[in-house]
Amino acid sequence: MKDSDIRDIPKIYDSLLVRSKEIGFNMTSDKYIGTLLKTLISSKPSGRFLELGTGIGLSLMWMIDGLGADSYIISVDNDPKLVEIAEQNFGADKRVEIVCADGSDWIKGYKGSKFDLIFADSWPGKYSEIDETMNLLNGGGFYVIDDMNRQPNWPNGHASKASRLISSLEERNDITLTKLNWSTGVIIATKIK
Template sequence: MICMIPQSYLQIKEATDISGFNMASNIDTCFLLRSLVCSKPNAHFLELGTGTGLATSFILDGMDANSSLISVDNDPKYLQIAQQFLSNDKRLELVEMDGGDWLLQNETKNFDFIFADTWHGKYLMLDNALNMLKIGGFYIIDDMLPQPNWPEGHDKKASKLTTILKSKNNFSIVELNWASGIIIATRKF
């Protein structure tokens, strides 16, 4: 069976390689994100940490016509790549802003799916992001297995984050020791 890669992903990947951006989501993670997105019709999606838009392209590829995606990043150099290849999709709102500021300014919004791929909403302001998730919604994080670009001591932060997520009784947690290391938290109540 062939898993199709979105055309926009291939274009973004080429531009990403040229840009030198080295924090992109693993392609296996992108395939998983698309599959999870497909389970949420007529949904509102949030991506914290657009980067160059590689994972964004897969999220969009899995969305139906009645869904929407807000993707937030604070780095205009990399966000410009996502804008170049994805801005024609009317379901997508790309936001250039600090993730923490965005979370504070939008705390009353609710989402069916949050992919937190940056510090804010993951290592910082975790509860702010989790509080935005609807019952039955997915909170997904990646890069939970050791990565070559981790600074010294980051393994302790990842371990602490895992412990915090496991302690939340209103979420069902699954750890996937696969791809770059994924945690999916599904809100129960």
């Protein structure tokens, strides 16, 4: 088995990578987390999903590829320029809502239905507002984070924050989790009902 042999890459992938380079956006998700998200989302054909940290839309692209006809995804980012790019590429899909907002404020103010999967790829939902984020997850739902192995773009001191996050997740009794030393370092947790 060769995990790098990923054959179902979304058509827009290459153009989004080019656009990332054009605007100097270097916090892109890799193909591995993309295909994992697509697989997990495909397991819930009428599910509701949340992405915290749209970025330029590389992970959102994979998530949309896995959406069922009756599924719905909300993606939140605080950068208007990135949200505009995501809207241009994905805004016509009625299953997709892209929100430009501060992630912390959005998490604290959200009053809608819970989610079957949350991909927390931003500070809010990953390093802050963790309890509030977990409360937005259905029982049996997935909480997914990546970039848990040291990354070249990490600022000084971030490694200790990542270690503390991992420890705090390990101590929770409302989830079961798996740590994968794969891709950029992935944690998948399932909320216990």
